[in-house]
Amino acid sequence: MTRLPIFIAIAATLIALGMFAYVTDAPAYAGTDSATCNNCHVMDAQYENWYHGGHRNVTECVDCHLPHDNIVSYYIAKGRTGMHDVYMFSMGKTPELIRAKEDTKQIIQGNCVRCHQSTVENIMLGPQPFDRYCWECHRAAAHGQRGISIVPYQDSSLYPTK
């Protein structure tokens, strides 16, 4: 009897969360669909360029942006960076220029090597560490050439030009 209100409260909370999850499609954020990342239009450019780049057939965002050495570090990183992104976005703190942070870069580098290990074996070896990011040379591999629009036309039914 005295537990009923608590039960109701819990049920209500669950229903509310469920509704929230359903309406906002929040579980998608637990998945890997690249379109999800693009829910935040602040990353349109990265999405668009990935979409048109060579890697789309073989990668989703998380293939590069989350560590894949084991499932624990995968979800820790996912939770941490995900919460960071959501917080910054929701609080309107999105910086003018979104840039991969240093630890993000190390995660990415690990992933380049994960997939391309046999290709880069020769060059990664040696008594001195390989001290550069792959995309210092492969500048367009991930997100295309910066700043230069890869869609030179616009949808004239939506954006008439006259």
Next chain:
Amino acid sequence: FMKNQPAQERAILPQIVEVKPMEPDSSIWGQNFPNQWSTFQQTKDNNIKTTYGGSEKFSHLAEDPRQIILFAGYPFSKDYNEERGHMNSLIDVRATKRLNLTPGDPKETHATCYSCKSSDNPALWQKLGLEGFDSMMFPEMTPDITNPIGCANCHEAGTMRLIVTNPSLENALKAQGKDWKTFTRQEMRTVVCANCHVEYYFVGDKKILTFPWANGTRIDQIIDYYDNINFKDWDYPGTGTPMLKAQHPEYEMYTADSTHFKAGVACADCHMPYVRDGAAKFSSHDVHSPLLNPQQACGQCHTDVDYVVGRVNEIQNQVFTTKQSTEDALIDAITAIQAAAADPNADASLLDQARQLHRKAQFMWDFVSAENSMGFHNPEYILKILADSTNYARQAQMLAAQSVNDPALLETGIYDKMDPKPTPAP
């Protein structure tokens, strides 16, 4: 993605108020486009200086008194300041001591000087025609001009398309067989600036605004153009050189195969980068030095913003010191030609060759100096121009000495020895 957007969220249509063609009052356009209008208004109050540019109205003459000597006999030796944001255009053109407002003076300033300063112009040009506009006197035109640069200088009302509004630009493009109506959007993002940021001169007594581009927009083609029509802006005092003055040839310099131009980058990419209001992007209309907002201006293309800003610095310093050496060479040459010209026995042909080289060298220097990026818009081209200019200036001095057979005219480093240095007229 674009399909998912509800149509009414789109920026251009529908518009809250209807803007009539060539509406001079930007605040009316601004009701439809509050972001563009509010950023545009910021051009009024910018006042930060960068190493070589920025928006503070410092005097170029005080900063580098060599220019007082180089412009002797011409209004630029009286008053020549760093330019500021677009909203200041009217205040600044009316305040400059370069204006000659003496009624009836043969050199009285024409309304042509308003050409690039007001959003009233497009309507006035339509009403009066280019000739009608330019043949009026400056004070005569003043009452009709109440708005500084504004939306109507760059946009077509309604469609917001970028357009050529200055009839002189239209003519200059035509002279090259070009029709801007065929240009792509990305091209217009550069060409729209050419309404104003270009070298120009005034034709005839009616002072018709003209761009000297019939042969092309490269420095040698422009010099050829002026030489062919025997044009001069003024006679240099004491040397008798028929001089040319260069003005803000940003467009010509940038489009001369600069590395960014060849890579497809437009003026607006750097000077009007996209900024965000919430999730929507728009072009910042707060046009100023990109060094004041390099994250936005350069960061879209360059990951390492510190690196590119460092490069600008490196390039500008190199251009600045080279430009000063050229100025020293010009001053040495001018001093020699003055001495030779004062000598009635001077060999006229040699002296004339000296003057021709002085004319050419100084215009080349001015083309770099009056350009407002201190070399960044096209570093290699600009440094080559300075190398050639110095070479011609030195040869001018040598010819002057030969013309009077007097090696004493070969003194160098004259400006350095000057004490005190010249100061701008108070």
Next chain:
Amino acid sequence: FMKNQPAQERAILPQIVEVKPMEPDSSIWGQNFPNQWSTFQQTKDNNIKTTYGGSEKFSHLAEDPRQIILFAGYPFSKDYNEERGHMNSLIDVRATKRLNLTPGDPKETHATCYSCKSSDNPALWQKLGLEGFDSMMFPEMTPDITNPIGCANCHEAGTMRLIVTNPSLENALKAQGKDWKTFTRQEMRTVVCANCHVEYYFVGDKKILTFPWANGTRIDQIIDYYDNINFKDWDYPGTGTPMLKAQHPEYEMYTADSTHFKAGVACADCHMPYVRDGAAKFSSHDVHSPLLNPQQACGQCHTDVDYVVGRVNEIQNQVFTTKQSTEDALIDAITAIQAAAADPNADASLLDQARQLHRKAQFMWDFVSAENSMGFHNPEYILKILADSTNYARQAQMLAAQSVNDPALLETGIYDKMDPKPTPAP
């Protein structure tokens, strides 16, 4: 990542044959690294010319006879060819007419000229010491030198680490307080080329190979260095100018804050790009002009390869024409100084100033001309150097005229009027 790899999977180890330290014979190293070895061998047979470089052994003197005049009195006026791939180093150094092989001649060529031409050197330097090596005569050393440039010039056997093998580079870095053992891998990808692609001179009678870097590697620091020790390579005939010769200062030019260097790019990135054998990639050891394989050399960083190759062209053309103007100015100056020096009444102090400027101007020009990228390694720096050089050359001419009080010495365009042009000695 390396931690996760079982040691035997790593490509450097295990090696099929053990290579002894400083092994001169590259084919032995090549058994362990067939890809590097087979590409290395291609440097032997390259013979394609690019606009300004490439691997064909054309004569710079025939191509631009001005250089015959500029190097008058010095072996470079006899024979000066475009360089070729690394495997040709011995053939070419032995064939050049710049060698003086007259036994007992005070100017007989020392073994120092082998310093940058053979993989036998590291072992020889260890055995003889730098002084022992350099004080021998060229023909005396010849029997000990049987291998052209090879693996031992750049790598440590066993680890394959990039190392400084030339003791003169080690000394030069030390003089600047630097220790290459602390350099990163990416830094070594540039520094390893500085074993050879640097300006150098010979100290004393033993002709000890030395890099003039104690004050730094910028052009003005190097000139200061030489001026301070009163060094000269030769006396210019007729002018008496104590001249300096510049040689292949690729390293100094490139690292002088060039746009690529500041962006973290190394020589090996462009000249030894990764290529593939099956899926695995390795550094191409077929070192040559990147314009012959721009897809590989530039394409990973620059998606638009046509654009960057077009830029190289643009930059090189601008540098080339500016460099020729500088040469013309130098020839005019030389002619004037010769005339003045022939006049016993010349003012000694003015004439000496003229010589100093000639020395400086010509070294600056040569620093650009002897550098092998025709400006591309550092366009702005190089164009600024040329602008200054021309300015000094013209001032040298003016001082010569002043020293004998004779404006007839101010003639310009002398080379253009020469008919016939000089030809290299047969």
